[in-house]
Amino acid sequence: LASDETRLTSFGGDKKAWPVYLSIGNISKAVRRQPSQHAMVLIGYIPITKLECYTDSTRSVASWRLWHFCMSRLLEPLVNAGKNGVEMTCADGYVRRIFPLLAAYIADYPEQLLVCCCQKNTCARCKVPPDMLGDRVVCQPRDPDETLQALRDRQDDRPSLIFDAERLRPVDEPFWGALPQCDIFSCIMPDILHQLHKGVFKDHLLTWCTTLIGEDEADRRFRAMTDFPGLRHFRNGISHVSQWTGREHKEMQRIIVGLLAGAVPTEVMLVVRALVDFIYYAQLQSHTDTTLAHLQTSLDAFHKHKDVFVRLGIREHFNIP
16 A cells, blocks of 8 residues: 655645555565556545644644545455455456455655654654664564554543553544554555655765765765766766755765765764665565675664764764654
């Protein structure tokens, strides 16, 4: 399931809506990610409304509840189908009774929090406190039954320690509450574009390093990179790039280690290399025990040396969602 907030659909007048797409799990990622393959089916639209009938203090809560109500209506057919099954003709021609379940939800970070009824600066999958987001800790995963009970207690004005401790949003009936066998927190999938390419690399790592060596020096080094087949040459540097896409992020990741060599302290280079290695391993189409071990090693290296940015005055903390 995917709700595409980057593809706003405009109708007549000032009417706008977000499209919601559905796919099935036995389609390979290489096929699903190609729009020309039509592996995603449009199942409906989420309306966008200003909710001017509400006060400023209640408008946000009303918009959360409206969104979940719309999603529950869109996915209502999955409730009975998941419980009792539905007969479908498979690719081999046989008719089988299947039980479709919501297995994955693809969204960016703000929508992940909306889906899971969590407040800002929290994790949509686990119970890590907001002031420990940057720590190397293993936290307990969120429990859907506990969350549903906490939301209902809040709705009935009963005290709930879980609601406050886990920083939940006051949504009366989340859309996933009625879906059979649905652990919405396990359904949340990593968003590599926004969380790694744009988030960790562009908004954080590149910004830290540019602050450290200066914008002019960063542009000079990008311009000084020699041409090579398959590598993009940023002839005007990066400070004048008007529109960033995932392609620009990936192209910069390929040269950032060599570009910063000699311009930053050795410990900073260790952090840069660790994060770039992590991003590359995270993009693999499939993993083995070996690649997962390398992925963990890269993450451990980042946590081991990240405090160098605090000592250099670039960061005060790493509590980054």
